[in-house]
Amino acid sequence: MGEWSERVGAGLRAYLHENETGHEHGLDETPLTAPADSRRLSGMFSSGLIDRPVTWVALAGFMGTGKSRIGWELSRALALHFVDTDKLITRVVGKSIPEVFAQEGENFFRACEQEVVGRVTRLEHAVISLGGGTFIHEENRRMLLERGPVVVLWATPETVYQRTKNSDRPLLRVEDPLSKIRTLMNERESVYRQGTIHVHSDGRPSEEIVEEIIERLWAWADVHHAYSEAAEGEWSGRATD
Numbered sequence: 001m002g003e004w005s006e007r008v009g010a011g012l013r014a015y016l017h018e019n020e021t022g023h024e025h026g027l028d029e030t031p032l033t034a035p036a037d038s039r040r041l042s043g044m045f046s047s048g049l050i051d052r053p054v055t056w057v058a059l060a061g062f063m064g065t066g067k068s069r070i071g072w073e074l075s076r077a078l079a080l081h082f083v084d085t086d087k088l089i090t091r092v093v094g095k096s097i098p099e100v101f102a103q104e105g106e107n108f109f110r111a112c113e114q115e116v117v118g119r120v121t122r123l124e125h126a127v128i129s130l131g132g133g134t135f136i137h138e139e140n141r142r143m144l145l146e147r148g149p150v151v152v153l154w155a156t157p158e159t160v161y162q163r164t165k166n167s168d169r170p171l172l173r174v175e176d177p178l179s180k181i182r183t184l185m186n187e188r189e190s191v192y193r194q195g196t197i198h199v200h201s202d203g204r205p206s207e208e209i210v211e212e213i214i215e216r217l218w219a220w221a222d223v224h225h226a227y228s229e230a231a232e233g234e235w236s237g238r239a240t241d
Protein backbone atom coordinates (compact mmCIF):
# COMPACT_ATOMS: atom_id res chain seq x y z
CA MET A 1 0.00 0.00 0.00
CA GLY A 2 3.02 2.30 0.47
CA GLU A 3 3.82 2.24 -3.25
CA TRP A 4 0.16 2.64 -4.07
CA SER A 5 -0.11 5.64 -1.78
CA GLU A 6 2.89 7.20 -3.53
CA ARG A 7 1.19 6.68 -6.88
CA VAL A 8 -1.93 8.44 -5.64
CA GLY A 9 0.22 11.33 -4.39
CA ALA A 10 2.08 11.63 -7.71
CA GLY A 11 -1.18 11.35 -9.66
CA LEU A 12 -2.70 14.12 -7.55
CA ARG A 13 0.25 16.45 -8.15
CA ALA A 14 0.17 15.84 -11.91
CA TYR A 15 -3.60 16.29 -12.01
CA LEU A 16 -3.48 19.61 -10.16
CA HIS A 17 -0.71 20.82 -12.43
CA GLU A 18 -2.68 19.99 -15.57
CA ASN A 19 -5.80 21.65 -14.21
CA GLU A 20 -3.89 24.82 -13.49
CA THR A 21 -2.21 24.91 -16.88
CA GLY A 22 -5.54 24.31 -18.61
CA HIS A 23 -4.78 20.87 -20.10
CA GLU A 24 -7.58 19.17 -18.28
CA HIS A 25 -10.76 20.59 -16.89
CA GLY A 26 -11.72 17.55 -14.84
CA LEU A 27 -14.86 16.71 -16.76
CA ASP A 28 -15.70 14.29 -19.55
CA GLU A 29 -17.33 17.04 -21.51
CA THR A 30 -16.60 20.67 -22.12
CA PRO A 31 -17.73 22.72 -19.13
CA LEU A 32 -20.47 25.14 -20.01
CA THR A 33 -18.62 28.03 -18.49
CA ALA A 34 -15.19 28.73 -19.89
CA PRO A 35 -12.43 27.98 -17.40
CA ALA A 36 -11.17 31.26 -16.08
CA ASP A 37 -7.45 31.95 -16.07
CA SER A 38 -6.60 30.75 -12.60
CA ARG A 39 -3.36 32.75 -12.43
CA ARG A 40 -5.35 35.91 -13.05
CA LEU A 41 -7.84 34.84 -10.37
CA SER A 42 -5.05 34.11 -7.89
CA GLY A 43 -3.66 37.57 -8.60
CA MET A 44 -7.04 39.08 -7.90
CA PHE A 45 -7.24 37.12 -4.69
CA SER A 46 -3.86 38.24 -3.41
CA SER A 47 -4.72 41.84 -4.23
CA GLY A 48 -7.89 41.46 -2.17
CA LEU A 49 -10.36 41.55 -5.08
CA ILE A 50 -11.70 38.09 -4.35
CA ASP A 51 -12.91 37.22 -0.91
CA ARG A 52 -13.67 33.57 -0.25
CA PRO A 53 -15.91 32.03 2.42
CA VAL A 54 -13.72 28.90 2.59
CA THR A 55 -10.45 27.61 1.16
CA TRP A 56 -11.53 23.94 1.14
CA VAL A 57 -14.91 22.40 0.37
CA ALA A 58 -16.15 18.99 -0.81
CA LEU A 59 -19.24 18.17 -2.87
CA ALA A 60 -21.18 14.98 -2.12
CA GLY A 61 -24.52 13.56 -3.26
CA PHE A 62 -26.05 10.95 -5.51
CA MET A 63 -24.87 10.21 -9.07
CA GLY A 64 -26.02 12.83 -11.55
CA THR A 65 -26.71 15.56 -9.01
CA GLY A 66 -23.93 17.60 -10.66
CA LYS A 67 -20.96 17.19 -8.29
CA SER A 68 -18.34 17.04 -11.07
CA ARG A 69 -19.70 19.92 -13.10
CA ILE A 70 -20.71 22.19 -10.23
CA GLY A 71 -17.44 21.43 -8.42
CA TRP A 72 -15.44 22.57 -11.41
CA GLU A 73 -17.47 25.77 -11.81
CA LEU A 74 -17.31 26.46 -8.07
CA SER A 75 -13.54 26.05 -8.13
CA ARG A 76 -13.26 28.67 -10.90
CA ALA A 77 -15.55 31.07 -9.04
CA LEU A 78 -13.50 30.74 -5.83
CA ALA A 79 -10.10 30.51 -7.59
CA LEU A 80 -9.32 27.20 -5.88
CA HIS A 81 -7.75 23.99 -7.19
CA PHE A 82 -10.17 21.35 -8.42
CA VAL A 83 -10.04 17.60 -7.82
CA ASP A 84 -12.66 15.13 -9.02
CA THR A 85 -11.94 11.94 -7.06
CA ASP A 86 -13.20 9.67 -9.88
CA LYS A 87 -10.89 11.43 -12.33
CA LEU A 88 -7.97 11.02 -9.98
CA ILE A 89 -8.68 7.29 -9.56
CA THR A 90 -8.97 6.91 -13.35
CA ARG A 91 -5.60 8.58 -13.75
CA VAL A 92 -3.82 6.57 -11.07
CA VAL A 93 -5.25 3.17 -12.03
CA GLY A 94 -5.00 3.88 -15.75
CA LYS A 95 -8.55 2.64 -16.38
CA SER A 96 -11.97 4.23 -16.72
CA ILE A 97 -14.41 3.86 -13.81
CA PRO A 98 -16.47 1.17 -15.64
CA GLU A 99 -13.22 -0.72 -16.38
CA VAL A 100 -12.14 -0.47 -12.74
CA PHE A 101 -15.50 -1.91 -11.61
CA ALA A 102 -15.49 -4.67 -14.25
CA GLN A 103 -11.84 -5.70 -14.04
CA GLU A 104 -10.83 -4.92 -10.44
CA GLY A 105 -14.18 -5.05 -8.68
CA GLU A 106 -16.11 -2.56 -6.57
CA ASN A 107 -14.14 -3.34 -3.39
CA PHE A 108 -10.92 -2.28 -5.11
CA PHE A 109 -12.60 0.93 -6.27
CA ARG A 110 -13.80 1.67 -2.69
CA ALA A 111 -10.25 1.11 -1.38
CA CYS A 112 -8.97 3.59 -3.98
CA GLU A 113 -11.60 6.10 -2.87
CA GLN A 114 -10.49 5.82 0.74
CA GLU A 115 -6.84 6.40 -0.17
CA VAL A 116 -7.84 9.40 -2.27
CA VAL A 117 -9.98 10.86 0.54
CA GLY A 118 -6.96 10.60 2.84
CA ARG A 119 -4.98 12.67 0.33
CA VAL A 120 -7.52 15.29 -0.65
CA THR A 121 -8.38 16.07 2.97
CA ARG A 122 -4.73 17.13 3.36
CA LEU A 123 -4.90 19.52 0.40
CA GLU A 124 -5.10 23.27 0.86
CA HIS A 125 -7.10 25.59 -1.42
CA ALA A 126 -9.27 23.04 -3.15
CA VAL A 127 -12.77 22.14 -4.23
CA ILE A 128 -13.24 18.35 -4.15
CA SER A 129 -15.96 16.60 -6.15
CA LEU A 130 -16.54 13.15 -4.67
CA GLY A 131 -18.05 10.09 -6.32
CA GLY A 132 -21.65 9.34 -5.30
CA GLY A 133 -20.63 6.52 -2.95
CA THR A 134 -17.59 8.16 -1.34
CA PHE A 135 -19.48 9.92 1.47
CA ILE A 136 -21.48 6.76 2.24
CA HIS A 137 -18.47 5.01 3.76
CA GLU A 138 -18.16 5.94 7.42
CA GLU A 139 -14.42 6.48 7.60
CA ASN A 140 -14.47 8.70 4.49
CA ARG A 141 -17.37 10.68 5.95
CA ARG A 142 -15.55 11.19 9.24
CA MET A 143 -12.38 12.44 7.50
CA LEU A 144 -14.30 14.76 5.17
CA LEU A 145 -16.54 16.32 7.83
CA GLU A 146 -13.54 16.84 10.07
CA ARG A 147 -11.72 18.66 7.26
CA GLY A 148 -14.32 21.16 6.19
CA PRO A 149 -17.83 21.76 4.98
CA VAL A 150 -19.38 19.09 2.76
CA VAL A 151 -22.02 20.44 0.38
CA VAL A 152 -24.57 17.81 -0.63
CA LEU A 153 -26.30 18.24 -3.97
CA TRP A 154 -29.79 16.79 -4.36
CA ALA A 155 -31.97 15.89 -7.34
CA THR A 156 -35.06 13.74 -7.89
CA PRO A 157 -34.66 10.20 -9.27
CA GLU A 158 -36.21 11.39 -12.56
CA THR A 159 -33.63 14.17 -12.96
CA VAL A 160 -30.82 11.77 -12.08
CA TYR A 161 -32.14 9.32 -14.65
CA GLN A 162 -32.28 11.98 -17.38
CA ARG A 163 -28.77 13.19 -16.57
CA THR A 164 -27.17 9.74 -16.43
CA LYS A 165 -29.04 7.71 -19.05
CA ASN A 166 -26.50 8.34 -21.81
CA SER A 167 -23.48 7.85 -19.58
CA ASP A 168 -21.74 4.75 -18.29
CA ARG A 169 -22.25 4.51 -14.52
CA PRO A 170 -21.49 0.87 -13.61
CA LEU A 171 -24.06 0.81 -10.79
CA LEU A 172 -26.77 1.90 -13.25
CA ARG A 173 -25.99 -0.74 -15.88
CA VAL A 174 -29.19 -2.61 -15.12
CA GLU A 175 -32.42 -3.33 -16.95
CA ASP A 176 -34.44 -0.71 -15.08
CA PRO A 177 -32.05 2.10 -14.08
CA LEU A 178 -34.80 4.39 -12.77
CA SER A 179 -35.91 1.76 -10.20
CA LYS A 180 -32.28 1.18 -9.25
CA ILE A 181 -31.81 4.95 -8.78
CA ARG A 182 -34.91 5.09 -6.53
CA THR A 183 -33.80 2.15 -4.39
CA LEU A 184 -30.19 3.24 -4.02
CA MET A 185 -31.16 6.85 -3.31
CA ASN A 186 -33.57 5.65 -0.61
CA GLU A 187 -30.84 3.55 0.98
CA ARG A 188 -28.34 6.40 0.99
CA GLU A 189 -30.57 9.37 1.79
CA SER A 190 -30.13 9.39 5.57
CA VAL A 191 -26.35 9.30 5.15
CA TYR A 192 -26.25 12.18 2.66
CA ARG A 193 -28.28 14.17 5.20
CA GLN A 194 -25.20 14.19 7.43
CA GLY A 195 -23.56 16.73 5.09
CA THR A 196 -23.04 20.32 6.18
CA ILE A 197 -25.00 22.24 3.54
CA HIS A 198 -27.79 20.96 1.27
CA VAL A 199 -28.59 22.42 -2.14
CA HIS A 200 -31.11 21.17 -4.69
CA SER A 201 -30.17 21.07 -8.34
CA ASP A 202 -33.40 20.17 -10.15
CA GLY A 203 -34.21 22.41 -13.09
CA ARG A 204 -31.66 25.05 -12.16
CA PRO A 205 -28.79 26.37 -14.25
CA SER A 206 -25.37 25.61 -12.85
CA GLU A 207 -24.55 29.32 -12.33
CA GLU A 208 -27.51 29.64 -9.95
CA ILE A 209 -26.44 26.56 -8.00
CA VAL A 210 -22.87 27.83 -7.67
CA GLU A 211 -24.18 31.19 -6.48
CA GLU A 212 -26.36 29.54 -3.82
CA ILE A 213 -23.47 27.36 -2.64
CA ILE A 214 -21.24 30.40 -2.21
CA GLU A 215 -23.93 32.30 -0.28
CA ARG A 216 -24.56 29.31 1.98
CA LEU A 217 -20.82 28.87 2.54
CA TRP A 218 -20.58 32.48 3.69
CA ALA A 219 -23.39 31.91 6.18
CA TRP A 220 -21.77 28.68 7.36
CA ALA A 221 -18.36 30.36 7.73
CA ASP A 222 -19.85 33.16 9.87
CA VAL A 223 -21.43 30.70 12.29
CA HIS A 224 -18.44 28.35 12.20
CA HIS A 225 -15.97 31.12 13.06
CA ALA A 226 -18.16 32.53 15.82
CA TYR A 227 -18.46 29.03 17.25
CA SER A 228 -14.71 28.40 17.02
CA GLU A 229 -13.95 31.70 18.75
CA ALA A 230 -16.45 30.97 21.53
CA ALA A 231 -15.03 27.47 21.99
CA GLU A 232 -11.52 28.90 22.10
CA GLY A 233 -12.58 31.52 24.68
CA GLU A 234 -14.20 28.86 26.81
CA TRP A 235 -11.13 26.68 26.53
CA SER A 236 -8.66 29.45 27.48
CA GLY A 237 -11.06 30.50 30.27
CA ARG A 238 -10.89 26.99 31.64
CA ALA A 239 -7.12 26.91 31.28
CA THR A 240 -6.71 29.95 33.53
CA ASP A 241 -9.16 28.69 36.21
Ligand SMILES: Nc1ncnc2c1ncn2[C@@H]1O[C@H](COP(=O)(O)OP(=O)(O)O)[C@@H](O)[C@H]1O
Nearest residue numbers: 062063064065066067068069070163204205206
Ligand atom coordinates in the same frame (compact mmCIF):
# COMPACT_ATOMS: atom_id res chain seq x y z
N1 LIG B 1 -27.76 22.01 -13.01
C1 LIG B 1 -27.67 21.23 -14.08
N2 LIG B 1 -28.55 21.38 -15.09
C2 LIG B 1 -28.47 20.58 -16.18
N3 LIG B 1 -27.57 19.59 -16.36
C3 LIG B 1 -26.67 19.39 -15.37
C4 LIG B 1 -26.67 20.19 -14.18
N4 LIG B 1 -25.66 19.78 -13.39
C5 LIG B 1 -25.06 18.76 -14.04
N5 LIG B 1 -25.66 18.54 -15.24
C6 LIG B 1 -25.30 17.51 -16.24
O1 LIG B 1 -25.70 16.24 -15.71
C7 LIG B 1 -24.73 15.25 -16.03
C8 LIG B 1 -24.20 14.65 -14.73
O2 LIG B 1 -23.49 15.67 -14.03
P1 LIG B 1 -22.18 15.36 -13.19
O3 LIG B 1 -21.58 16.65 -12.83
O4 LIG B 1 -21.34 14.36 -13.90
O5 LIG B 1 -22.84 14.68 -11.90
P2 LIG B 1 -22.18 13.79 -10.76
O6 LIG B 1 -20.72 14.09 -10.73
O7 LIG B 1 -22.89 14.21 -9.51
O8 LIG B 1 -22.50 12.38 -11.12
C9 LIG B 1 -23.65 15.96 -16.87
O9 LIG B 1 -23.96 15.79 -18.22
C10 LIG B 1 -23.79 17.43 -16.46
O10 LIG B 1 -23.35 18.31 -17.45
Ligand SMILES: O=C(O)C1=C[C@@H](OP(=O)(O)O)[C@@H](O)[C@H](O)C1
Nearest residue numbers: 062063064086131132133169170
Ligand atom coordinates in the same frame (compact mmCIF):
# COMPACT_ATOMS: atom_id res chain seq x y z
O1 LIG C 1 -22.68 6.35 -6.42
C1 LIG C 1 -21.69 5.60 -6.61
O2 LIG C 1 -21.44 4.63 -5.86
C2 LIG C 1 -20.78 5.92 -7.73
C3 LIG C 1 -20.81 7.17 -8.30
C4 LIG C 1 -19.94 7.56 -9.43
O3 LIG C 1 -19.62 8.96 -9.37
P1 LIG C 1 -20.67 10.14 -9.74
O4 LIG C 1 -21.56 10.31 -8.54
O5 LIG C 1 -19.82 11.31 -10.01
O6 LIG C 1 -21.43 9.66 -10.93
C5 LIG C 1 -18.66 6.74 -9.42
O7 LIG C 1 -17.87 7.10 -8.32
C6 LIG C 1 -18.96 5.27 -9.38
O8 LIG C 1 -19.63 4.94 -10.57
C7 LIG C 1 -19.80 4.87 -8.16
Ligand SMILES: [Mg+2]
Nearest residue numbers: 067068086131
Ligand atom coordinates in the same frame (compact mmCIF):
# COMPACT_ATOMS: atom_id res chain seq x y z
MG1 LIG D 1 -18.96 12.92 -10.84
